Amino acid sequence: MVACDLRDNSACRAPTAAVSRDNGDMTMATSPVLITLTDQDRAELEALARARKAPLRAVQRAWIVLAAADSQPNALIADGLGVHVDTVRTWRGRFAAQGMKGLADRARSGRPPVFAATVRAEVKALACSLPAEHGLPLSRWSSTDLAHEAVARGITDTVSASTVRRWLDADAIKPWQHRSWIFPRDPDFAVKAARVLDLYDRRWQGRRLRPDEFVISADEKSQLQALHRRHEDLPPGPGRTRRVEFEYKRGGTLAYLTALDVHHATVMGRCASSTGIEPFSELVEQVMTQEPYASARRVYWVVDNGSSHNGQASVERMHKAWPKAVLVHLPIHASWLNQIEILYSIVQRKVIKPANFTDLAHQGRPQGLPQPPRQPRSTQRGVTPEGLTPVTTSALRGRVGRLAGVDRHPVVPEVAGQGSRVGQIP
Numbered sequence: 001m002v003a004c005d006l007r008d009n010s011a012c013r014a015p016t017a018a019v020s021r022d023n024g025d026m027t028m029a030t031s032p033v034l035i036t037l038t039d040q041d042r043a044e045l046e047a048l049a050r051a052r053k054a055p056l057r058a059v060q061r062a063w064i065v066l067a068a069a070d071s072q073p074n075a076l077i078a079d080g081l082g083v084h085v086d087t088v089r090t091w092r093g094r095f096a097a098q099g100m101k102g103l104a105d106r107a108r109s110g111r112p113p114v115f116a117a118t119v120r121a122e123v124k125a126l127a128c129s130l131p132a133e134h135g136l137p138l139s140r141w142s143s144t145d146l147a148h149e150a151v152a153r154g155i156t157d158t159v160s161a162s163t164v165r166r167w168l169d170a171d172a173i174k175p176w177q178h179r180s181w182i183f184p185r186d187p188d189f190a191v192k193a194a195r196v197l198d199l200y201d202r203r204w205q206g207r208r209l210r211p212d213e214f215v216i217s218a219d220e221k222s223q224l225q226a227l228h229r230r231h232e233d234l235p236p237g238p239g240r241t242r243r244v245e246f247e248y249k250r251g252g253t254l255a256y257l258t259a260l261d262v263h264h265a266t267v268m269g270r271c272a273s274s275t276g277i278e279p280f281s282e283l284v285e286q287v288m289t290q291e292p293y294a295s296a297r298r299v300y301w302v303v304d305n306g307s308s309h310n311g312q313a314s315v316e317r318m319h320k321a322w323p324k325a326v327l328v329h330l331p332i333h334a335s336w337l338n339q340i341e342i343l344y345s346i347v348q349r350k351v352i353k354p355a356n357f358t359d360l361a362h363q364g365r366p367q368g369l370p371q372p373p374r375q376p377r378s379t380q381r382g383v384t385p386e387g388l389t390p391v392t393t394s395a396l397r398g399r400v401g402r403l404a405g406v407d408r409h410p411v412v413p414e415v416a417g418q419g420s421r422v423g424q425i426p
Helices: 039-050 056-069 074-081 085-103 117-127 143-152 161-170 189-200 277-288 311-321 340-352 390-401
Strands: 018-020 026-028 213-229 248-261 266-272 298-303 325-329
Touching: 039 056, 039 085, 056 074, 056 085, 074 085, 117 143, 117 161, 143 161, 189 298, 189 325, 213 277, 213 340, 248 277, 248 340, 266 277, 277 298, 277 311, 311 325
Parallel strands: 213 298, 298 325
Antiparallel strands: 018 026, 213 248, 248 266
16 A cells, blocks of 8 residues: 555655566666755645645645655555546646646646637727618617627628627627717807805805895606505515505505705795796796795706706796895706705605605695704714705815716715705605
Protein backbone atom coordinates (compact mmCIF):
# COMPACT_ATOMS: atom_id res chain seq x y z
CA MET A 1 0.00 0.00 0.00
CA VAL A 2 1.17 3.50 -0.78
CA ALA A 3 1.25 6.04 2.03
CA CYS A 4 -0.01 8.92 -0.18
CA ASP A 5 -3.48 8.92 1.39
CA LEU A 6 -5.18 12.32 1.50
CA ARG A 7 -6.20 11.58 5.08
CA ASP A 8 -2.57 11.01 6.12
CA ASN A 9 -0.75 14.09 7.43
CA SER A 10 2.69 12.67 6.83
CA ALA A 11 4.62 12.90 3.61
CA CYS A 12 4.11 10.15 1.07
CA ARG A 13 6.44 7.33 1.93
CA ALA A 14 5.86 3.86 0.55
CA PRO A 15 7.75 0.92 -0.87
CA THR A 16 8.92 1.56 -4.36
CA ALA A 17 6.92 -0.06 -7.10
CA ALA A 18 8.24 -3.09 -8.85
CA VAL A 19 7.69 -4.18 -12.42
CA SER A 20 8.46 -7.57 -13.94
CA ARG A 21 10.81 -8.06 -16.83
CA ASP A 22 10.55 -10.76 -19.46
CA ASN A 23 12.79 -13.02 -17.45
CA GLY A 24 10.51 -12.81 -14.44
CA ASP A 25 12.87 -10.69 -12.30
CA MET A 26 11.45 -7.74 -10.35
CA THR A 27 13.19 -4.38 -10.72
CA MET A 28 12.38 -0.75 -9.75
CA ALA A 29 10.75 1.71 -12.22
CA THR A 30 11.99 5.18 -11.40
CA SER A 31 11.18 8.54 -12.98
CA PRO A 32 13.93 10.48 -14.75
CA VAL A 33 12.49 13.70 -13.22
CA LEU A 34 14.01 14.23 -9.79
CA ILE A 35 12.35 16.52 -7.24
CA THR A 36 14.38 18.36 -4.64
CA LEU A 37 12.50 20.44 -2.06
CA THR A 38 13.75 23.32 0.03
CA ASP A 39 12.55 23.57 3.61
CA GLN A 40 10.20 26.39 2.62
CA ASP A 41 8.74 24.43 -0.31
CA ARG A 42 8.17 21.37 1.87
CA ALA A 43 6.46 23.43 4.56
CA GLU A 44 4.11 25.05 2.03
CA LEU A 45 3.31 21.72 0.34
CA GLU A 46 2.63 19.93 3.63
CA ALA A 47 0.37 22.79 4.79
CA LEU A 48 -1.52 22.63 1.50
CA ALA A 49 -1.80 18.84 1.71
CA ARG A 50 -3.37 19.12 5.17
CA ALA A 51 -5.70 21.99 4.24
CA ARG A 52 -9.38 21.13 4.63
CA LYS A 53 -10.81 24.03 2.62
CA ALA A 54 -8.34 24.08 -0.28
CA PRO A 55 -9.52 22.82 -3.72
CA LEU A 56 -9.08 19.07 -4.17
CA ARG A 57 -6.92 19.50 -7.26
CA ALA A 58 -4.49 21.71 -5.31
CA VAL A 59 -4.27 19.14 -2.48
CA GLN A 60 -3.64 16.32 -4.96
CA ARG A 61 -0.85 18.28 -6.65
CA ALA A 62 0.81 18.88 -3.28
CA TRP A 63 0.72 15.14 -2.46
CA ILE A 64 2.14 14.30 -5.89
CA VAL A 65 5.15 16.58 -5.41
CA LEU A 66 5.74 15.39 -1.82
CA ALA A 67 5.69 11.77 -2.93
CA ALA A 68 7.92 12.54 -5.93
CA ALA A 69 10.40 14.26 -3.62
CA ASP A 70 10.66 10.95 -1.71
CA SER A 71 11.66 9.27 -4.98
CA GLN A 72 8.42 7.35 -5.40
CA PRO A 73 7.64 6.26 -8.98
CA ASN A 74 4.77 7.78 -10.88
CA ALA A 75 2.74 4.56 -11.07
CA LEU A 76 2.79 4.08 -7.31
CA ILE A 77 1.81 7.71 -6.65
CA ALA A 78 -1.06 7.48 -9.15
CA ASP A 79 -2.33 4.27 -7.57
CA GLY A 80 -2.23 5.76 -4.07
CA LEU A 81 -4.03 8.97 -5.04
CA GLY A 82 -6.51 7.38 -7.45
CA VAL A 83 -5.46 9.50 -10.44
CA HIS A 84 -4.05 8.70 -13.86
CA VAL A 85 -0.33 8.26 -14.15
CA ASP A 86 -0.20 11.00 -16.79
CA THR A 87 -1.56 13.42 -14.17
CA VAL A 88 1.30 12.56 -11.84
CA ARG A 89 3.81 12.87 -14.67
CA THR A 90 2.44 16.32 -15.64
CA TRP A 91 2.62 17.93 -12.19
CA ARG A 92 5.91 16.30 -11.37
CA GLY A 93 7.44 17.77 -14.50
CA ARG A 94 5.90 21.23 -14.01
CA PHE A 95 7.18 21.49 -10.43
CA ALA A 96 10.65 20.40 -11.52
CA ALA A 97 10.67 23.11 -14.19
CA GLN A 98 8.93 26.03 -12.41
CA GLY A 99 8.77 25.25 -8.70
CA MET A 100 5.69 26.25 -6.72
CA LYS A 101 4.45 28.48 -9.57
CA GLY A 102 4.20 25.41 -11.76
CA LEU A 103 1.37 24.00 -9.64
CA ALA A 104 -1.02 26.78 -10.73
CA ASP A 105 -3.34 26.34 -13.69
CA ARG A 106 -2.08 27.83 -16.92
CA ALA A 107 -4.08 30.44 -18.77
CA ARG A 108 -6.45 28.88 -21.27
CA SER A 109 -7.91 30.35 -24.41
CA GLY A 110 -11.32 28.86 -23.70
CA ARG A 111 -13.86 27.67 -26.17
CA PRO A 112 -13.45 29.28 -29.58
CA PRO A 113 -16.21 31.86 -30.21
CA VAL A 114 -19.10 30.53 -32.23
CA PHE A 115 -20.17 33.99 -33.45
CA ALA A 116 -17.82 36.54 -34.92
CA ALA A 117 -17.44 39.94 -33.28
CA THR A 118 -19.09 41.56 -36.31
CA VAL A 119 -22.23 39.45 -35.77
CA ARG A 120 -22.50 40.53 -32.14
CA ALA A 121 -21.94 44.17 -33.14
CA GLU A 122 -24.66 44.05 -35.82
CA VAL A 123 -27.19 42.53 -33.42
CA LYS A 124 -26.42 45.21 -30.83
CA ALA A 125 -26.80 47.90 -33.46
CA LEU A 126 -30.16 46.38 -34.43
CA ALA A 127 -31.25 46.50 -30.77
CA CYS A 128 -30.35 50.19 -30.65
CA SER A 129 -32.80 51.00 -33.43
CA LEU A 130 -36.59 51.08 -33.40
CA PRO A 131 -38.53 48.20 -34.99
CA ALA A 132 -40.53 50.69 -37.06
CA GLU A 133 -37.31 51.73 -38.82
CA HIS A 134 -37.17 48.23 -40.29
CA GLY A 135 -40.82 48.07 -41.27
CA LEU A 136 -41.88 45.87 -38.36
CA PRO A 137 -45.26 46.39 -36.61
CA LEU A 138 -43.65 46.35 -33.16
CA SER A 139 -43.28 49.10 -30.57
CA ARG A 140 -40.15 47.62 -28.98
CA TRP A 141 -37.71 44.74 -29.32
CA SER A 142 -37.52 41.58 -27.24
CA SER A 143 -34.55 39.22 -27.30
CA THR A 144 -36.66 36.70 -29.26
CA ASP A 145 -37.62 39.35 -31.82
CA LEU A 146 -33.99 40.36 -32.25
CA ALA A 147 -32.91 36.72 -32.74
CA HIS A 148 -35.54 36.18 -35.44
CA GLU A 149 -34.73 39.46 -37.17
CA ALA A 150 -30.98 38.73 -37.14
CA VAL A 151 -31.62 35.44 -38.94
CA ALA A 152 -34.11 37.01 -41.34
CA ARG A 153 -31.64 39.76 -42.28
CA GLY A 154 -28.87 37.23 -42.89
CA ILE A 155 -26.66 38.49 -40.08
CA THR A 156 -26.24 34.89 -38.87
CA ASP A 157 -27.63 31.50 -39.78
CA THR A 158 -28.96 30.78 -36.30
CA VAL A 159 -28.88 32.38 -32.86
CA SER A 160 -30.94 31.84 -29.72
CA ALA A 161 -32.79 34.46 -27.72
CA SER A 162 -30.70 33.66 -24.63
CA THR A 163 -27.49 34.31 -26.58
CA VAL A 164 -28.82 37.66 -27.78
CA ARG A 165 -29.80 38.50 -24.20
CA ARG A 166 -26.24 37.81 -22.98
CA TRP A 167 -24.78 40.01 -25.73
CA LEU A 168 -27.05 42.90 -24.82
CA ASP A 169 -26.47 42.44 -21.09
CA ALA A 170 -22.73 42.84 -21.63
CA ASP A 171 -23.34 46.44 -22.77
CA ALA A 172 -26.42 47.13 -20.58
CA ILE A 173 -28.67 47.44 -23.65
CA LYS A 174 -32.35 46.97 -22.76
CA PRO A 175 -34.52 47.76 -25.79
CA TRP A 176 -37.63 46.34 -24.09
CA GLN A 177 -37.59 49.19 -21.53
CA HIS A 178 -38.50 52.83 -22.03
CA ARG A 179 -38.53 56.05 -20.04
CA SER A 180 -40.64 59.14 -20.65
CA TRP A 181 -39.05 62.55 -21.02
CA ILE A 182 -40.09 66.01 -22.12
CA PHE A 183 -38.18 69.09 -23.19
CA PRO A 184 -39.28 72.45 -21.72
CA ARG A 185 -40.49 74.43 -24.69
CA ASP A 186 -41.44 77.57 -22.76
CA PRO A 187 -38.97 80.30 -23.87
CA ASP A 188 -39.43 82.01 -20.49
CA PHE A 189 -39.02 78.82 -18.48
CA ALA A 190 -36.25 80.07 -16.19
CA VAL A 191 -37.92 83.43 -15.52
CA LYS A 192 -41.32 81.92 -14.67
CA ALA A 193 -39.83 79.16 -12.55
CA ALA A 194 -37.69 81.66 -10.64
CA ARG A 195 -40.79 83.68 -9.73
CA VAL A 196 -42.47 80.62 -8.25
CA LEU A 197 -39.35 79.57 -6.35
CA ASP A 198 -39.05 83.08 -4.95
CA LEU A 199 -42.62 82.84 -3.68
CA TYR A 200 -41.88 79.51 -2.04
CA ASP A 201 -38.96 81.30 -0.37
CA ARG A 202 -41.34 84.14 0.61
CA ARG A 203 -39.88 86.65 -1.84
CA TRP A 204 -41.54 88.65 -4.60
CA GLN A 205 -39.76 91.00 -7.00
CA GLY A 206 -36.71 91.19 -4.77
CA ARG A 207 -38.43 91.90 -1.43
CA ARG A 208 -39.47 89.73 1.48
CA LEU A 209 -43.18 88.99 1.86
CA ARG A 210 -44.95 90.56 4.78
CA PRO A 211 -46.71 88.41 7.40
CA ASP A 212 -50.09 89.39 5.90
CA GLU A 213 -49.12 88.14 2.43
CA PHE A 214 -49.89 84.54 1.52
CA VAL A 215 -48.91 82.04 -1.18
CA ILE A 216 -51.58 79.63 -2.44
CA SER A 217 -50.81 76.62 -4.63
CA ALA A 218 -53.94 75.54 -6.51
CA ASP A 219 -54.97 72.97 -9.10
CA GLU A 220 -57.69 70.47 -10.06
CA LYS A 221 -57.55 66.70 -9.81
CA SER A 222 -60.01 65.60 -12.46
CA GLN A 223 -61.61 62.34 -13.56
CA LEU A 224 -61.91 60.79 -10.10
CA GLN A 225 -64.08 57.76 -10.81
CA ALA A 226 -66.53 56.47 -8.21
CA LEU A 227 -66.05 52.75 -8.76
CA HIS A 228 -68.29 50.46 -6.73
CA ARG A 229 -66.84 46.96 -6.39
CA ARG A 230 -69.20 44.03 -6.80
CA HIS A 231 -68.01 42.51 -3.51
CA GLU A 232 -66.56 44.09 -0.40
CA ASP A 233 -62.80 44.16 0.04
CA LEU A 234 -61.18 41.36 2.04
CA PRO A 235 -58.76 42.64 4.70
CA PRO A 236 -55.16 41.43 4.75
CA GLY A 237 -54.07 38.52 6.91
CA PRO A 238 -50.95 36.51 7.70
CA GLY A 239 -49.31 35.67 4.39
CA ARG A 240 -52.18 37.26 2.44
CA THR A 241 -52.46 40.72 0.90
CA ARG A 242 -55.65 42.73 0.80
CA ARG A 243 -58.08 41.41 -1.82
CA VAL A 244 -60.00 43.83 -4.07
CA GLU A 245 -62.80 42.68 -6.37
CA PHE A 246 -62.02 43.15 -10.06
CA GLU A 247 -65.55 43.82 -11.31
CA TYR A 248 -67.14 47.16 -10.56
CA LYS A 249 -69.96 49.55 -11.44
CA ARG A 250 -69.29 53.08 -12.60
CA GLY A 251 -70.85 55.70 -10.38
CA GLY A 252 -69.71 58.78 -12.27
CA THR A 253 -66.72 61.09 -11.95
CA LEU A 254 -65.75 64.03 -9.77
CA ALA A 255 -63.17 66.79 -9.89
CA TYR A 256 -61.32 67.74 -6.71
CA LEU A 257 -60.31 71.43 -6.71
CA THR A 258 -57.80 72.30 -4.03
CA ALA A 259 -55.94 75.31 -2.70
CA LEU A 260 -52.90 74.82 -0.46
CA ASP A 261 -51.47 77.56 1.74
CA VAL A 262 -47.81 76.79 1.08
CA HIS A 263 -46.34 78.24 4.28
CA HIS A 264 -49.13 77.34 6.72
CA ALA A 265 -49.98 73.80 5.57
CA THR A 266 -53.67 74.62 5.21
CA VAL A 267 -55.76 72.85 2.58
CA MET A 268 -59.07 74.21 1.27
CA GLY A 269 -60.92 72.12 -1.28
CA ARG A 270 -64.21 71.39 -2.93
CA CYS A 271 -65.67 68.82 -5.29
CA ALA A 272 -67.32 69.63 -8.61
CA SER A 273 -68.81 67.64 -11.44
CA SER A 274 -66.12 68.90 -13.82
CA THR A 275 -63.30 71.40 -14.15
CA GLY A 276 -63.51 74.78 -15.81
CA ILE A 277 -63.47 78.51 -15.24
CA GLU A 278 -66.62 78.53 -13.11
CA PRO A 279 -65.58 75.73 -10.67
CA PHE A 280 -62.15 77.32 -10.27
CA SER A 281 -63.74 80.73 -9.63
CA GLU A 282 -65.84 79.14 -6.90
CA LEU A 283 -62.68 77.76 -5.29
CA VAL A 284 -61.08 81.21 -5.38
CA GLU A 285 -64.19 82.71 -3.82
CA GLN A 286 -64.17 80.04 -1.10
CA VAL A 287 -60.61 80.96 -0.15
CA MET A 288 -60.72 84.73 -0.57
CA THR A 289 -63.86 85.16 1.55
CA GLN A 290 -62.40 83.52 4.66
CA GLU A 291 -59.76 84.74 7.05
CA PRO A 292 -56.90 85.41 7.01
CA TYR A 293 -57.09 85.77 3.21
CA ALA A 294 -60.08 88.15 3.17
CA SER A 295 -58.10 90.78 5.08
CA ALA A 296 -54.71 89.94 3.59
CA ARG A 297 -52.55 92.54 1.90
CA ARG A 298 -51.84 90.21 -1.03
CA VAL A 299 -52.58 86.58 -1.93
CA TYR A 300 -50.41 84.98 -4.63
CA TRP A 301 -52.01 82.07 -6.51
CA VAL A 302 -49.55 79.64 -8.12
CA VAL A 303 -51.26 77.68 -10.91
CA ASP A 304 -50.33 75.70 -14.02
CA ASN A 305 -51.49 76.39 -17.56
CA GLY A 306 -54.68 74.35 -17.47
CA SER A 307 -57.73 75.58 -19.36
CA SER A 308 -59.41 76.75 -16.14
CA HIS A 309 -56.77 79.41 -15.53
CA ASN A 310 -54.76 79.83 -18.70
CA GLY A 311 -53.31 82.92 -20.34
CA GLN A 312 -53.39 86.64 -19.64
CA ALA A 313 -57.20 86.62 -19.64
CA SER A 314 -57.20 84.52 -16.46
CA VAL A 315 -54.82 87.00 -14.79
CA GLU A 316 -57.09 89.90 -15.64
CA ARG A 317 -60.20 87.97 -14.60
CA MET A 318 -58.66 87.15 -11.22
CA HIS A 319 -57.56 90.76 -10.61
CA LYS A 320 -60.96 92.13 -11.56
CA ALA A 321 -62.83 89.77 -9.21
CA TRP A 322 -60.28 89.92 -6.39
CA PRO A 323 -57.92 92.92 -6.53
CA LYS A 324 -55.78 91.51 -3.72
CA ALA A 325 -55.16 88.26 -5.60
CA VAL A 326 -52.22 87.82 -7.99
CA LEU A 327 -52.28 84.87 -10.41
CA VAL A 328 -48.78 83.48 -11.07
CA HIS A 329 -48.43 80.92 -13.86
CA LEU A 330 -45.91 78.10 -13.86
CA PRO A 331 -43.86 77.46 -17.01
CA ILE A 332 -45.41 75.15 -19.58
CA HIS A 333 -44.86 71.47 -18.69
CA ALA A 334 -43.71 72.35 -15.18
CA SER A 335 -46.58 71.14 -13.03
CA TRP A 336 -43.98 69.34 -10.92
CA LEU A 337 -43.10 72.78 -9.49
CA ASN A 338 -46.62 73.10 -8.09
CA GLN A 339 -46.67 72.14 -4.41
CA ILE A 340 -50.26 70.98 -4.63
CA GLU A 341 -48.99 67.94 -6.55
CA ILE A 342 -47.56 66.65 -3.26
CA LEU A 343 -51.02 66.59 -1.73
CA TYR A 344 -52.55 65.00 -4.83
CA SER A 345 -49.98 62.22 -4.68
CA ILE A 346 -50.91 61.50 -1.06
CA VAL A 347 -54.63 61.62 -1.81
CA GLN A 348 -54.24 59.25 -4.75
CA ARG A 349 -52.23 56.72 -2.76
CA LYS A 350 -54.01 56.90 0.59
CA VAL A 351 -57.59 57.96 -0.21
CA ILE A 352 -58.48 57.02 -3.77
CA LYS A 353 -56.65 53.71 -4.26
CA PRO A 354 -57.92 51.05 -4.23
CA ALA A 355 -61.11 52.83 -5.25
CA ASN A 356 -64.35 51.37 -3.84
CA PHE A 357 -67.13 53.96 -3.53
CA THR A 358 -70.86 53.31 -3.56
CA ASP A 359 -71.59 56.58 -5.40
CA LEU A 360 -70.36 60.14 -5.96
CA ALA A 361 -71.65 61.27 -2.58
CA HIS A 362 -69.56 58.59 -0.90
CA GLN A 363 -66.46 59.51 -2.90
CA GLY A 364 -66.74 63.24 -2.26
CA ARG A 365 -67.69 63.17 1.41
CA PRO A 366 -65.61 65.55 3.56
CA GLN A 367 -63.91 62.75 5.48
CA GLY A 368 -62.94 61.10 2.19
CA LEU A 369 -60.58 63.94 1.27
CA PRO A 370 -58.69 64.69 4.51
CA GLN A 371 -57.49 68.06 5.75
CA PRO A 372 -54.11 68.57 7.39
CA PRO A 373 -53.88 70.65 10.60
CA ARG A 374 -54.31 74.38 10.17
CA GLN A 375 -51.70 75.34 12.75
CA PRO A 376 -48.16 74.50 11.59
CA ARG A 377 -45.58 72.99 13.88
CA SER A 378 -41.90 73.00 13.10
CA THR A 379 -40.87 69.41 13.78
CA GLN A 380 -38.14 68.96 11.19
CA ARG A 381 -34.74 70.49 11.56
CA GLY A 382 -34.34 73.47 9.26
CA VAL A 383 -38.05 73.80 8.43
CA THR A 384 -39.87 76.82 9.76
CA PRO A 385 -43.34 78.27 9.14
CA GLU A 386 -41.68 81.21 7.42
CA GLY A 387 -40.39 79.28 4.44
CA LEU A 388 -38.54 76.38 2.90
CA THR A 389 -35.24 74.95 3.95
CA PRO A 390 -32.33 76.68 2.18
CA VAL A 391 -31.04 73.31 1.01
CA THR A 392 -34.33 72.39 -0.65
CA THR A 393 -34.70 75.78 -2.30
CA SER A 394 -31.18 75.73 -3.70
CA ALA A 395 -31.68 72.19 -4.98
CA LEU A 396 -34.80 73.25 -6.86
CA ARG A 397 -33.04 76.27 -8.28
CA GLY A 398 -30.25 74.06 -9.52
CA ARG A 399 -32.75 71.79 -11.20
CA VAL A 400 -34.53 74.67 -12.90
CA GLY A 401 -31.16 75.93 -14.10
CA ARG A 402 -30.70 72.67 -16.01
CA LEU A 403 -33.47 73.22 -18.52
CA ALA A 404 -32.69 70.08 -20.48
CA GLY A 405 -33.49 66.66 -19.10
CA VAL A 406 -36.65 67.57 -17.23
CA ASP A 407 -38.54 64.41 -16.30
CA ARG A 408 -41.73 63.53 -14.48
CA HIS A 409 -40.14 62.72 -11.14
CA PRO A 410 -38.31 65.85 -10.02
CA VAL A 411 -37.26 66.99 -6.61
CA VAL A 412 -40.17 68.85 -5.06
CA PRO A 413 -39.87 71.51 -2.36
CA GLU A 414 -40.75 70.67 1.19
CA VAL A 415 -43.60 72.42 2.93
CA ALA A 416 -43.30 73.84 6.39
CA GLY A 417 -45.67 72.26 8.84
CA GLN A 418 -45.90 68.86 10.45
CA GLY A 419 -42.98 66.98 8.99
CA SER A 420 -41.70 67.68 5.49
CA ARG A 421 -44.92 67.15 3.55
CA VAL A 422 -48.32 68.83 3.56
CA GLY A 423 -49.10 68.41 7.24
CA GLN A 424 -49.91 64.89 8.38
CA ILE A 425 -52.41 63.18 6.08
CA PRO A 426 -54.09 60.37 8.05
